[in-house]
Amino acid sequence: MTDTVKYLLDEEKLPKDWYNIVPDLPRSPEPVLHPGTMQPVGPQDLEPLFPMALIQQEVANERAIEIPEPIRSVYRQWRPSPLYRARRLERALDTPARIYYKYEGASPAGSHKPNTAVAQAFYNKEAGVRRLTTETGAGQWGSALAFAGALFGLEVRVYMVRVSFDQKPYRKAMMEAWGAQCVASPSSETEAGRRILAEHPESPGSLGIAISEAVEIAAQHADTKYSLGSVLNHVLLHQTVIGQEAMAQLEMAGDYPDIIVGCTGGGSNFAGIAFPFIGAGLRGGPKPRIIACEPSACPTLTRGKYAYDFGDTGHLTPLVKMHTLGSTFVPPGFHAGGLRYHGMAPLVSLIQELGLIESRAYTQIACFEAGVQFARIEGILPAPEANHAVRGAIDEALRCKEEGVSRTILFNLSGHGHFDMQAYIDNMAGRLEDRAYDEAQLSAALADLPPVAAE
Ligand SMILES: Cc1ncc(COP(=O)(O)O)c(C=O)c1O
Numbered sequence: 050m051t052d053t054v055k056y057l058l059d060e061e062k063l064p065k066d067w068y069n070i071v072p073d074l075p076r077s078p079e080p081v082l083h084p085g086t087m088q089p090v091g092p093q094d095l096e097p098l099f100p101m102a103l104i105q106q107e108v109a110n111e112r113a114i115e116i117p118e119p120i121r122s123v124y125r126q127w128r129p130s131p132l133y134r135a136r137r138l139e140r141a142l143d144t145p146a147r148i149y150y151k152y153e154g155a156s157p158a159g160s161h162k163p164n165t166a167v168a169q170a171f172y173n174k175e176a177g178v179r180r181l182t183t184e185t186g187a188g189q190w191g192s193a194l195a196f197a198g199a200l201f202g203l204e205v206r207v208y209m210v211r212v213s214f215d216q217k218p219y220r221k222a223m224m225e226a227w228g229a230q231c232v233a234s235p236s237s238e239t240e241a242g243r244r245i246l247a248e249h250p251e252s253p254g255s256l257g258i259a260i261s262e263a264v265e266i267a268a269q270h271a272d273t274k275y276s277l278g279s280v281l282n283h284v285l286l287h288q289t290v291i292g293q294e295a296m297a298q299l300e301m302a303g304d305y306p307d308i309i310v311g312c313t314g315g316g317s318n319f320a321g322i323a324f325p326f327i328g329a330g331l332r333g334g335p336k337p338r339i340i341a342c343e344p345s346a347c348p349t350l351t352r353g354k355y356a357y358d359f360g361d362t363g364h365l366t367p368l369v370k371m372h373t374l375g376s377t378f379v380p381p382g383f384h385a386g387g388l389r390y391h392g393m394a395p396l397v398s399l400i401q402e403l404g405l406i407e408s409r410a411y412t413q414i415a416c417f418e419a420g421v422q423f424a425r426i427e428g429i430l431p432a433p434e435a436n437h438a439v440r441g442a443i444d445e446a447l448r449c450k451e452e453g454v455s456r457t458i459l460f461n462l463s464g465h466g467h468f469d470m471q472a473y474i475d476n477m478a479g480r481l482e483d484r485a486y487d488e489a490q491l492s493a494a495l496a497d498l499p500p501v502a503a504e
Pocket of ligand 1: 319465
């Protein structure tokens with residue numbers, strides 16, 4: 050009997066294709082609508098914002114999409130990422146469960162985000178784009194795009210949600226070290242930002258607001274395109290290298306997951322680990338239970354409505370069908386900045402509607418308890434977002450113990466928390482609060498959904 054702790058794949062085992070779940074789904078995704086005409090958007094409607102190669106991936110129907118070699122060559126720096134068996138955690142919990150985690154924190158930016166940042170920078174460069182604009186919540190995405198922009202010679206301008214901007218000055222420094230610019234959002238640089246500031250001068254910001262700012266600038270400049278770190282089909286597609294690698298690594302371990310856990314902000318790391326397994330199940334293979342873990346202060350999948358909505362607060366984006374809390378919903382400030390988004394990826398939303406996944410909401414204090422426990426046992430200090438997945442995985446392992454059943458649990462440790470130390474300082478000092486969202490604000494935001502939602 051071996052005591053293997055990490056399962057490593059050779060570089061040549063890096064996936065050659067991204068996996069597109071769409072052809073395996075029993076129902077096609079709903080079309081993206083133009084908010085003026087309520088008609089499905091065409092590629093030309095999206096062209097001011099994205100290069101054609103990414104628009105094509107957004108609506109692709111083939112199961113496998115080849116990863117261009119220049120992207121694979123950058124991936125090779127940290128991919129295939131390690132799969133760990135959390136043997137010490139299993140012993141500490143005294144659980145019969147076998148717990149594995151895929152660690153995405155070894156990338157240069159510290160999370161899964163470079164998997165799509167590198168791809169997006171590559172396709173934009175190929176299309177002759179000079180500059181990219183984007184939003185960032187946790188700072189992980191902004192850092193990832195800054196890194197990718199540096200590699201491919203693109204200027205990058207990042208609108209960082211105000212509350213995270215104040216909590217994490219070193220994320221800004223990191224983006225600037227890679228040559229990007231980072232601005233607190235809402236800012237006075239854009240119409241969308243000025244409108245919010247006029248009404249709420251102390252606004253903590255939100256991903257929905259920061260997206261409006263980045264989209265506005267991209268739409269106004271021919272040499273500039275917009276880049277999104279989650280939610281869209283092509284972003285989820287790029288993240289599927291995670292699940293494909295995990296599948297091969299579990300095969301090395303002679304195991305297969307009964308349960309897969311991921312945290313959900315816009316849905317990309319969750320889709321990255323889960324979609325290849327869901328697809329295998331839809332094609333006749335085993336069907337693990339799949340659990341999405343979200344913050345109870347921004348409970349998109351557990352409390353949101355499945356409806357057409359804007360992707361941003363300023364209503365500059367097309368309408369997508371997704372679980373949403375309403376585009377004007379601004380969650381209270383909490384430390385998992387990457388999970389403070391009012392919507393959820395349309396594909397993740399659809400698979401929840403199809404009953405292929407479960408979702409659950411956790412408070413921030415419960416998540417930090419799990420994160421600190423994990424750090425003290427396994428050593429890695431998770432990002433506050435990833436703590437939601439750690440909480441979910443530990444809860445499932447404890448359930449195995451209660452029921453006396455051994456199950457295989459796989460979770461995605463989407464990033465490290467080395468730039469999130471203010472959160473850990475607050476936690477250690479007992480200053481973390483579980484602030485509930487404002488029910489009246491949620492009702493108002495949901496009442497404000499675009500009319501097509503009522504159909
Ligand atoms: C480490 C980490 N995990 C998870 C997320 C949530 O995003 P997504 O749901 O797209 O994976 C973020 C977002 O910033 C993040 O930084």
